[in-house]
Amino acid sequence: MNPTWSRFNITSIVLGFAFLYLPIVLLVVFSFNESKLVTVWGGFSTKWYVSLFHNQGLMDATWVTARVAVISATVATVLGTLAALTLTRYTRFKGRMLFSGMVFAPLVMPEVITGLSLLLLFVAVGLDRGFLTVTLAHITLTMCFVAVVVQSRLMTFDRSLEEAAMDLGAPPVKTFFQITLPVIMPAIVSGWMLAFTLSLDDLVIASFTSGPGATTLPMKIYSQVRLGVTPEINAACTILIAVVAVGVIIASLANKRREVQRQRDEQAAQRG
């Protein structure tokens, strides 16, 4: 039984969320500022959004970033799911310690180290820096996050479902695609989304591994921030936030609907 939710608890939650959300809200509000000064309100205007769409450099960078994020998130989801399966299903094989180390270490590794080491690898094998190298770097980083997300779902997976399918004669590969995959699908989808946003967001690793033709949006934003804070950057940030927020809300609604459907099915099955 849960005890009362005290006033102290409520206050700390409200203050905590205010701290988390206020800076983002202010950023969005000031993207609609008429004045060129970011922090002085000069009336409502959407002119920064208009000028944003005429900024060719920013538009190019957005296109590069979107492609890198989609490709790297997709490959990372496949590799990360395989890594999660390895971690949960194959408990003893040579080098398992090393493998789990290589999956967990990138989660906390400072980005400057990962970025530098990947760049030196690409130079050593003679790969030109550009679109391909950024994508490879992002796959390596994000597959570990996917692995952790999918792994936690596999942990709670009821394996008797698989055993039942195999007892009925389904070969393991078929069992995987017909039983296991549908059950862990929500985790795979959220793994993909996490990989996508991490790639969309990354400045440090992209700066090390990218070449002249492949400037990503964070790199572009960063170089503009260094020159000074402008409402145009606020507008670009607001659009990015909106895209991610819409994606997350759609995904969680879809998840909820699936959950409700599942409960209904279960109830129907029990009524028989």
Next chain:
Amino acid sequence: MSNAAVTAATTSSAADAGKSALARLGEAFVGRLVIIIPYLWLVFFFLIPFVIVFKISLSQTAIAIPPYTPVLGFGDGLSGLLDQLKQLSIDNYTWLTQDALYVNAYVTSVIVAAISTVLTLLVGYPIAYGMARAPATLRPTLLMLVILPFWTSFLIRVYAWIGILKPEGLLNQLLLASGVINQPLIILNTYTAIFIGIVYSYLPFMVLPLYSALEKMDYSLIEAAKDLGCPPTSAFWKITFPLSLPGVIAGCLLVFIPAVGEFVIPDLLGGSQTLMIGKTLWNEFFANRDWPVSSAVAVILLLLLIVPIMLFQRAQARAQEQDK
């Protein structure tokens, strides 16, 4: 795997026994691939790069492409390679340990990360505690609200603070207008701004493990303590806090390790007056184009962090065991 093989053998008729043997071989091969593909990927893109970083940290800077010497290769045969190996030296490391700038940067980074971690824990604990005691129907929403900022760009969230902390920024406008201060506070481009930036950016990493530890807790323990006359504060320190310790450790490591090598926050909020090792490495690489020295900086940073990283790994493995 063996279970499946047995089932496959018993259910298949003698006529297609040959086919099922082939299929079994196929299944075993697929099972191998599941391990091999991610394994090889991580060895090639995660492990080998570290070996290369280590090797280049022993090289010398050169005006060439790539900008270091020697470039190891079999171009001159085996004896040529041996000659090249002899050129490797630990000069970069002696230089790093003798230059006060680098030593300072390492020490400051560890101190800044440690202080920030404690601050994040102090801010995050009451939030996680409040969430864990919230009505069960409200918890998924609260959890979602903690995760949501994590989905928005790190760079954007750090950028947002520039507008707030600037001398003519929103915080100073508010404080000046309300008469709390007469002079604008100088926060941007100081260590205070870095602390704020790290606490803000890494807060979800602290709250999530704390919440999952606190949520699992059995509250009847607290009630029992209360019934036996234990005051709330000592009940907290004797029961709640020790039980949440796995979450505290995981959260602190998740904040501390990346914070030591943080680049974006010290660069955008700390300005040129603050010194942190992630920024030093970045400048060494991008401004000075000194690849061997930046590699040496990275190797020492990695050595500093190897113990916390191994602790993190062990904590993860233990959490995994408990879930089973």
